[in-house]
Amino acid sequence: MDQAEGLRRMQRPATKVITVASGKGGVGKTNVVANLAISLARSGHRVMVFDADLGLGNIDILLGLTPRFNISHVLSGEKSLEQVLVRGPQDIWVLPASSGVSSMAALDTRSQARLIDAVSSLAIPLDYLLVDCAAGIAGDVLTFSRAAQDLVVVLSNEPASVADAYALMKVLSRQYGLRRFHLLPNMVRDAREGRALFGKITGVADRYLDVSLDLVGSIPLDPALRAAVRAQRAVVESAPGSPSALAFAAVAERVRTWPVPKGPSGQLEFFMSQLLQTDPSAAAV
Numbered sequence: 001m002d003q004a005e006g007l008r009r010m011q012r013p014a015t016k017v018i019t020v021a022s023g024k025g026g027v028g029k030t031n032v033v034a035n036l037a038i039s040l041a042r043s044g045h046r047v048m049v050f051d052a053d054l055g056l057g058n059i060d061i062l063l064g065l066t067p068r069f070n071i072s073h074v075l076s077g078e079k080s081l082e083q084v085l086v087r088g089p090q091d092i093w094v095l096p097a098s099s100g101v102s103s104m105a106a107l108d109t110r111s112q113a114r115l116i117d118a119v120s121s122l123a124i125p126l127d128y129l130l131v132d133c134a135a136g137i138a139g140d141v142l143t144f145s146r147a148a149q150d151l152v153v154v155l156s157n158e159p160a161s162v163a164d165a166y167a168l169m170k171v172l173s174r175q176y177g178l179r180r181f182h183l184l185p186n187m188v189r190d191a192r193e194g195r196a197l198f199g200k201i202t203g204v205a206d207r208y209l210d211v212s213l214d215l216v217g218s219i220p221l222d223p224a225l226r227a228a229v230r231a232q233r234a235v236v237e238s239a240p241g242s243p244s245a246l247a248f249a250a251v252a253e254r255v256r257t258w259p260v261p262k263g264p265s266g267q268l269e270f271f272m273s274q275l276l277q278t279d280p281s282a283a284a285v
């Protein structure tokens with residue numbers, strides 16, 4: 001990177017990188033990312049969604065998009081990142097993942113770092129980059145979780161989901177020193193159930209983990225969301241007055257208050273440097 005490029009990057013507005021993970025599958029990560037992205041874009045922010053469910057990506061399906069190319073074409077060198085990007089509702093950028101390409105689900109750290117580097121070097125100015133993780137606590141989930149400035153852990157009020165959310169936070173805090181987690185209960189009856197769930201997991205985390213947890217809000221179980229998924233639309237678009245859409249809007253409102261780092265560390269390069277700092281094996285890229 002020459003000096004001019006360095007200066008250009010420094011002049012760019014800071015990008016906030018937020019990763020959404022859960023441990024357990026099917027608890028609503030992709031819906032959270034899609035609806036949060038659209039809500040943030042509606043209030044004038046420039047947003048990109050990075051489908052980091054690399055082998056089973058489906059945010060494009062959720063949004064009714066039919067991209068011709070995806071991240072696997074970037075990693076194979078056939079396409080540049082810019083050629084793979086598609087526009088979604090409210091003009092959000094979507095970086096689609098492949099589906100059914102098993103090698104993508106098991107990317108080595110080197111390829112993960114290459115990918116993150118490519119995203120970091122994008123010339124598109126962004127206010128928010130939202131990263132939709134795969135289920136589980138495999139290497140890629142940990143990579144994308146710790147490379148973000150803020151991590152949202154989605155969970156439902158079921159023992160397995162609570163256990164997996166806890167396990168994810170345990171691994172990230174003990175192995176990588178992550179301390180701050182935003183929790184987002186989904187498919188709850190009401191905000192009260194969300195708060196109770198948050199209280200339950202906080203009680204255990206306070207005893208056994210050195211972490212600080214924050215409740216971002218909660219999303220109710222909502223037939224309108226199911227209907228939106230079937231219609232391949234985000235619920236904030238198809239039913240903006242529905243309980244889940246209103247809850248997503250409130251979450252977006254909250255997210256907007258999170259501080260965006262200033263200066264070079266607020267650039268997208270943060271994504272890459274954070275990874276390199278915490279995983280020496282990735283430095284070989």
Ligand SMILES: Nc1ncnc2c1ncn2[C@@H]1O[C@H](COP(=O)(O)OP(=O)(O)OP(=O)(O)O)[C@@H](O)[C@H]1O
Nearest residue numbers: 025026027028029030031135187220221222225229
């Ligand atoms: N608040 C909600 N109300 C009703 N149904 C919901 C809600 N949230 C999620 N669902 C249902 O759960 C399904 C799974 O949601 P989603 O794909 O967002 O989960 P995920 O965590 O991304 O899954 P995966 O781990 O497979 O990536 C949705 O298709 C929808 O049917």
Ligand SMILES: [Mg+2]
Nearest residue numbers: 029030053133
């Ligand atoms: Mg998903």
